[in-house]
Amino acid sequence: xxxxxxxxxxxxxxxxxxxxxxxxxxxxxxxxxxxxxxxxxxxxxxxxxxxxxxxxxxxxxxxxxxxxxxxxxxxxxxxxxxxxxxxxxxxxxxxxxxxxxxxxxxxxxxxxxxxxxxxxxxxxxxxxxxxxxxxxxxxxxxxxxxxxxxxxxxxxxxxxxxxxxxxxxxxxxxxxxxxxxxxxxxxxxxxxxxxxxxxxxxxxxxxxxxxxxxxxxxxxxx
Numbered sequence: 001x002x003x004x005x006x007x008x009x010x011x012x013x014x015x016x017x018x019x020x021x022x023x024x025x026x027x028x029x030x031x032x033x034x035x036x037x038x039x040x041x042x043x044x045x046x047x048x049x050x051x052x053x054x055x056x057x058x059x060x061x062x063x064x065x066x067x068x069x070x071x072x073x074x075x076x077x078x079x080x081x082x083x084x085x086x087x088x089x090x091x092x093x094x095x096x097x098x099x100x101x102x103x104x105x106x107x108x109x110x111x112x113x114x115x116x117x118x119x120x121x122x123x124x125x126x127x128x129x130x131x132x133x134x135x136x137x138x139x140x141x142x143x144x145x146x147x148x149x150x151x152x153x154x155x156x157x158x159x160x161x162x163x164x165x166x167x168x169x170x171x172x173x174x175x176x177x178x179x180x181x182x183x184x185x186x187x188x189x190x191x192x193x194x195x196x197x198x199x200x201x202x203x204x205x206x207x208x209x210x211x212x213x214x215x216x217x218x219x220x221x222x
Contacts, residue, residue, distance in 0.1 A: 026134055033137045036144035044194050045151030048178035049158070051170035058155040074201055078208045079136065085212055086128045094121040132211055139207045143200045152197035160189045 035041045049056055064071050097120075154160075161183035163170075168177055183190050 022130070026130070026137075029134060029137045029141065033140045033144070036141060036148070042145075042148045044148050044191060046178070046180045047151040047153055047194065048176055049153060050173060051165060051168070051175045051177065052173050053158070056153050056155060056157040058159070060156045060159040071201065075204065078204045082132055082208050082212050083129060086132065086215070087125060089215075090121060090125045090128065094124075128215055132215075135207060135211060136204065139203055140200070143198050143203045144195075146198045147195035147200075150197055151194050154193040154196045157190075157193045160185045160193045 061067070162185040163177065163182045164184060168182055169175070170177070
């Protein structure tokens with residue numbers, strides 16, 4: 001005996017509530033990423049160093065914006081290329097599946113019956129883009145959290161810190177400096193030099209590549 005489908009109004013309420021909770025979770029994720037990225041709400045762990053420690057005495061290579069691959073370009077590629085690939089890929093898959101007889105009616109029956117029908121191309125594209133965007137912000141949050149907790153120093157930290165060794169009493173290489181006030185350099189650059197691990201550039205790049213590989217492999221299998 002076939003199971004009766006839920007009434008259209010109940011189905012609409014279910015879809016609306018699901019969308020509401022998904023939007024709340026996404027908004028919370030974006031806000032948390034914003035607080036990690038652009039505010040000092042979460043204090044970075046102050047990791048100490050030994051006087052004249054060779055591991056942190058490398059010369060300052062300059063601001064990241066002047067590097068061969070600036071962060072703006074890298075983040076744009078990590079955000080833009082997967083979006084473009086997803087849109088083009090889903091459009092191609094939809095065109096191939098349209099060759100199947102009565103494809104849209106099959107999708108309509110599986111999804112929503114006679115209520116709230118959404119074109120399969122729009123539904124799949126929005127779903128993949130939403131999951132990718134959520135994962136991108138979640139990756140950023142985990143990376144920022146790791147940097148805040150570890151406070152790992154950059155190899156050029158002392159070049160930015162500019163500690164006054166005389167005032168700190170550094171007469172021996174084995175003397176450990178743990179005071180946050182030991183540095184006299186630019187506070188913003190010093191803060192960036194305390195947040196080097198894990199690497200945000202590597203994490204976002206790996207996430208983008210992995211997501212594209214997994215999602216497109218799923219399309220090929222299906």
